Amino acid sequence: MLAGLSAGDKLQRRDVHARFGGRQQGGIGPSSKAPVVLFFTDPVSGQQHGYYDGWDTEGLFNYVGEGQRGDQQLTQGNKTILNHRADGRTLEGFRAQGSTVTYLGEFELVDYYFTDAHETGDPDTLRQVVVFRLRPLDTVPVELPNLPISPESKPRVDMVPVEALHTERAHVSPDRDDYEFERREASLVHRYHQYLQRQGHTVGRLRLVPPNESRPLYSDLWDETTGELIEAKATVVRDSIRMAVGQLLDYGRFADARSLAVLLPSRPRPDLVTYLHHTGINVVFPRGDEWIRLTPNGDNAA
Structure with missing residues (x-):
């Protein structure tokens, strides 16, 4: 004292x-x-x-x-x-x-x-x-806040609603304005979410907290029905797709996913499709009112 x-x-x-x-x-x-x-x-x-x-x-x-x-x-x-x-x-x-x-x-x-x-x-x-x-070393005499997330020794995984306005950036930068590409990404996620729901799937997002970390991670979509973990990107440029791969591999360490997919606004060029399939990741993109799925085994379908 x-x-x-x-x-x-x-x-x-x-x-x-x-x-x-x-x-x-x-x-x-x-x-x-x-x-x-x-x-x-x-x-x-x-x-x-x-x-x-x-x-x-x-x-x-x-x-x-x-x-x-x-x-x-x-x-x-x-x-x-x-x-x-x-x-x-x-x-x-x-x-x-x-x-x-x-x-x-x-x-x-x-x-x-x-x-x-x-x-x-x-x-x-x-x-x-x-x-x-x-x-x-003694009782603290004034009220201090609790942490939003306390680090723990084991990972935590929860499904949250797609509509919840949670992002990894928002947790560390609550005063940050959304970028246009994030809004485009959100629109793409919303469209695919609606499509999956029309197919009778249960869909949400995963909120993941790695061991001994205080920052949550959020997947873009989690198809509970098929066990597919989905990351969306607003563009089909290489840097965005490489980022999506890294995010899926990071999230996938904690999620019991049967498959991984990148959701894109259009078909990526051939080498990028090859790259995604090399990592075992599916490609999903819209074509008109349909959704095209490119899989590593060549089973391509809407």
Whole structure:
């Protein structure tokens, strides 16, 4: 505990630094005048930028490290949290609300993991961030949020409605505007979804959380009736198709899929069809009111 403070005390951040040292900017403030590392969390502001500080299901506070550009490293302020015990420093938490902070008390580092977030001010660029799991040494006096998803040792797979507006990007970039190609992709998915339903199929999407990850993955479609996992792309260019293959292989590690398919707006050129079939992936695309399916075994049908 910080001398002269009790958990729940409110004061100006500048007063904290005047008394205990530490950097006045940023979220982590190792002190040169006291054996402490200060950290500041602003969950409301952070979530607008894809940062999620909060409690996990084990009662640990997950705190995103510092660094607004590029992949975060275990250096500078992050290193001081990592090594706080070895360096003989206590780890002291504050909740920030503007220039006012509330003292949360003393914490200790349990472990850490890496996850994705977008760069500050750039919702289109993803990077890797470090998340420290911290144990409070006493009751935290103020309410802090729970994590949207707590990392767990085993994968989780659930079927969710197709209409649910969930994307992997939306989880880490909630302030990001949809691109036109994403709307075209959504339209293609909607059309094929309707077609499958007319055939009597049960169709949804898969929400997958890999082991020890806090970011969910979402398939575009999951045909429960046939066990087919489907990824859609708005164009038939090579880069889009290669991305679809990577996504299907990633999702397919956790889904009990009998087949994989790429849903496209038109027939891809021959080499790309060969590439998809080489990986064992079906190709589905519309032709007028019909849907054409190209399979690796040559059984092509609507």
